[in-house]
Amino acid sequence: MTTRDNDYRSYSSLWYASVRLLKDAWSFFDRRPRLTCVNEQVVVGGTLTARRAALLRQEGIDTVVSLQGERLDDMTHLRAHLWLPSRDGRPPDAHQLELGVRFIRGQVANGRKVYIHCHAGVGRAPTLAAAYLVSTGVAPDDAIAAIRAVRPWIRMNARQRAAVYEIAARSGA
Numbered sequence: 089m090t091t092r093d094n095d096y097r098s099y100s101s102l103w104y105a106s107v108r109l110l111k112d113a114w115s116f117f118d119r120r121p122r123l124t125c126v127n128e129q130v131v132v133g134g135t136l137t138a139r140r141a142a143l144l145r146q147e148g149i150d151t152v153v154s155l156q157g158e159r160l161d162d163m164t165h166l167r168a169h170l171w172l173p174s175r176d177g178r179p180p181d182a183h184q185l186e187l188g189v190r191f192i193r194g195q196v197a198n199g200r201k202v203y204i205h206c207h208a209g210v211g212r213a214p215t216l217a218a219a220y221l222v223s224t225g226v227a228p229d230d231a232i233a234a235i236r237a238v239r240p241w242i243r244m245n246a247r248q249r250a251a252v253y254e255i256a257a258r259s260g261a
Contacts, residue, residue, distance in 0.1 A: 123147075124209070124239040129196045132217050132239060134209035136161045149201040153188055155180055155212040156205070168195060172216075176207055179215050179251035182258070188216045189223045189255070210241060215248040219255040228256045 122140060123133045131149060133140065135156065144150070150167040154160070157173035170191045172184040180188065188204075195202050204220075206212035214235045221231035232252060236242055244252075 122209070123203070124235075126217050126221070126235055126238060129201050130192065130217055130220060131201065131203045132209055132213045132235065133203065133205050134213075135159075135207055136203070136205055138162075141165055144203055147201070149203050151195045151200045151202045153191060153202060153204045153216065154206075155184075155188075155216060156207055158207060167200070174206075174212055177211060177245065179248040180212060182251070182254060185216060185219045185251060185255050186258075189220050192216075192220045193223060209239070210243045211245065211248055214239065214242045214244055215251055218244075218252045222252060222256045223259060228252045 123131050123143065125131050131144075131147075136144075136152060136154065141162070144152075145165065150165070151169070152161060152163075152166055153170045153172065155172050155174050157175050160171060161169065163169045168191075170188065172180050172188055174180040174184060179185070192202050192204070204213045204216050214232075217235055218228070218231040221234060222228055226234065228249075232244065232249060
């Protein structure tokens with residue numbers, strides 16, 4: 089191995105260590121709540137980690153809707169779970185939104201709290217949460233605004249917002 093190879097490995101390791109340090113520092117200073125209550129029954133957030141699952145259990149939430157197409161949750165601790173796999177950056181399709189809304193309404197009617205999540209909780213999960221609010225009689229703009237009011241960092245793109253309007257049109261709202 090040459091000195092040049094060793095230098096390259098050193099710089100490479102230093103670069104990765106720096107990136108890791110910056111990521112850890114960002115996590116320390118990033119104080120956004122990971123779970124956001126849309127209302128008393130519906131909570132929105134990101135990936136269902138073991139730590140987040142424990143927090144959900146403490147809050148009495150054992151019903152989950154996952155929109156992650158990337159992975160399937162560990163469902164051992166859940167009473168009810170619905171997996172609607174959709175691609176990141178895209179809305180769930182109309183059928184998935186309707187299934188999700190029906191599932192959430194059924195769980196809420198039975199007195200359960202529901203956690204809706206995607207990977208980061210900024211696009212797909214807020215889309216379904218807004219569709220649920222629309223199903224309760226809230227106008228699409230107001231539904232999106234209500235979620236943005238409690239979770240201001242959401243990034244619903246035009247297709248995701250259009251999906252909320254489509255659900256409203258289908259339901260006659």
